[in-house]
Amino acid sequence: MKLYNTLTRKKEPLETIEANKVLMYICGPTTYNFIHLGNARPIVVFDTIRRYFEYRGYSVTYVQNFTDIDDKIINKAREEGIAPLDLAKKYIEEYFKDADKLNVKRADVHPRVSEHIDDIIQMVDRLIASGAAYEVDGDVYFDVREFEGYGKLSGRSLDELKAGARIQVDERKKNPLDFALWKKAKPGELSWNSPWGQGRPGWHIECSAMSLKYLGKQFDIHGGGHDLVFPHHENEIAQSQACGCGFARYWLHNGFITVNQEKMSKSLGNFFLVREILEKFSPDAVRFYLLATHYRSPLDFDDEKLVVATKSLEKIKNLSTTLSKLLESPVQQEDKEYNIIYNIVEDLERKFTEAMDDDFNTALAIAALFDFAREINGIINSPSFVITEKTKEALNKAAAALKQLGGNVLGLLFDTKDDPDKASDSLANDLMDILIGVRAHARQQKLWAFADKIRDELKEKGIVLEDSPQGTKWKLLQKEQGDGSRS
Structure with a gap:
């Protein structure tokens, strides 16, 4: 199995820290609104990757966080006149409603920032003690020049990052790229007590502290959207390794969803909420649409593409229904079709595994399912095809393969x-x-x-x-x- 590692910018063989086990940390949403289709892509992609690991016999520990403390949450809560944590809780509950409809499995742990303040404070304290961070008037910053490898994930030098970043000017920082680990509380703002006074965590430190708590100093895979490469994941590497953690071995990032070739995002106002899309299209069609393109490739959105996805998925669903009915049919005379069916099933399993082993190529895996459906339909719709005990056994194998690969791994054939x-x-x-x-x-x-x-x-x-x-x-x-x- 090979994975494309953003850190090395090449495909690498999978070598897990512990044999037959995969430790995964996936960055979850900031909970101040309903999730849009751009949020849904990493949720579905990494759910599918997790499912494939399980299919291949790995024991997977899967952690996906919720950011429930953030400037956006505080501002939205102020607009709605409720407490920030109440707002976050509301949208976490709404997240699960949408994710459940898309057949996304729950993580083993869904940590929330607000529940891990002590862990975060301890990590910030260690970074200050090591000289990698400094405190200024109640704020704590990470000193990027104290970490020699800063910029290795995004593949850029400090000077390049400084030139390309939109940086808020702060004369108190040693370097404009230094980022906040702890923020001093503003009057009336949500805050916790710390060695540096009342305040709250910065964005980046939360994932480092929570992955350390649940996965240890080093784990196998860290995933998220491509927009998180810099600064979020770059900063996670710096603060974690400066704190003595090996951190993630493989970094996986899905491509953007675009609208008219422009990234879908709330800030641009060109986003489409998942629940609005589900009013017009079935959840399995939406999931199919998100998986029909390789996860690292950009995916341009319009309604017509979901119409096409609906039609395409119907072919696989129809075969599943047809096989179920044939397995209930009475047995007729003997024939020789069953050997052909077994060969087609074996060919599907081989093509599917080859595709997914090559950096989780769901596009080719789905193509293998379509080839399978076409060949099986050609046999069962043939005038010479008859039901026998042996063909039933072969059809049962075909139905099981379709359910396993199309249903359990890709998560497409689910009951609604x-x-x-x-x-x-x-x-x-x-x-x-x-x-x-x-x-x-x-x-x-x-x-x-x-x-x-x-x-x-x-x-x-x-x-x-x-x-x-x-x-x-x-x-x-x-x-x-x-x-x-x-x-």
Whole structure:
């Protein structure tokens, strides 16, 4: 397995600190609003990476934090007239609602900054004692010139970083790039007592302190969006290693989601909330859209791309449904199709693993699923295909592979029965089964006009019936958000 390491700017073989175990820390959201699609991408990407490690037999410890203390939270809380921690708690709860819909597994630990103030203070204290940080009138700053490797993650020198950064002028700093570890409290602001007076943590120190607490001085993977490379992750490396921690061995960063080639962000006002998107598109289609492009590549957003994702995912979902129905079918005479099916399953598993082993290439993994669906559909829709005990065994293997790779690893084939829209879909399936049964009975009785009337009237409603040796399928030609099909 190879991972692209932002730190070395190349793919490297995976060598975990402890055999068969992966320790992961993923930067979570700042909780002052609902998550938008740009926030959702790292959430889904690293959830999928975690799932793949588990599929490959690794024991994974997965930590994702919540930043519940921040200038944005304080300002938003002031606008809404509530306490900052109450505001953060509200949006953490809302985060879980959106993440659950996208089939994102809960982390083993979801630490919050407000619950780790003592850990942060202890780390800042050690940095001051080592000479890597200094206190000025209640504020504590990290001295970047005391850390020889500063800039190694972003691949730039101190002078280049200084020239390219938007730095707030502060005459008290030794260097303009020095960053706050502890901030002196302003009047009436949320604060905690510390050796340097009332204040609160800076942004960067929180992840260093919490990863140390839950994963130890060195862990395997640190992940997040590309926008975190500098300054957040650069500063995490500096303060952690200056404190005697080896910190992360591999740094993984997903690409931006853009809108008209411009980064999606709240500050630019061009963001789309996940829950607004889910009003128009299914959660599994949104997850599919986020995974259909390699995680390091940029992903440009528009509604049409989600329409395409919906149609594409429907092909895999339809195969899953078809296989389930075939496994319930009665056995017929012997045939030789089962060997071909086993070969197709083995080919899927090989292609899928090769793709994911190469820096988690979900785009190629999904392409392997489409190849699999096309080949299996070609066999089961063949006029010569019949159900036997051996083909059932082979189809069961195919269904299990689809569920494992498309469902458990990519997280795409999940049950959304609690969704009111899905409940309506379930009722539609049941009603169509009844109509198809009535039509089949009419044809058996040679009531051709009646059978044709059912077919023609359904077609007028945008529903097409497709007869095959394996039975009748129905297809919904037009939906509000694009075509779809069911069997």
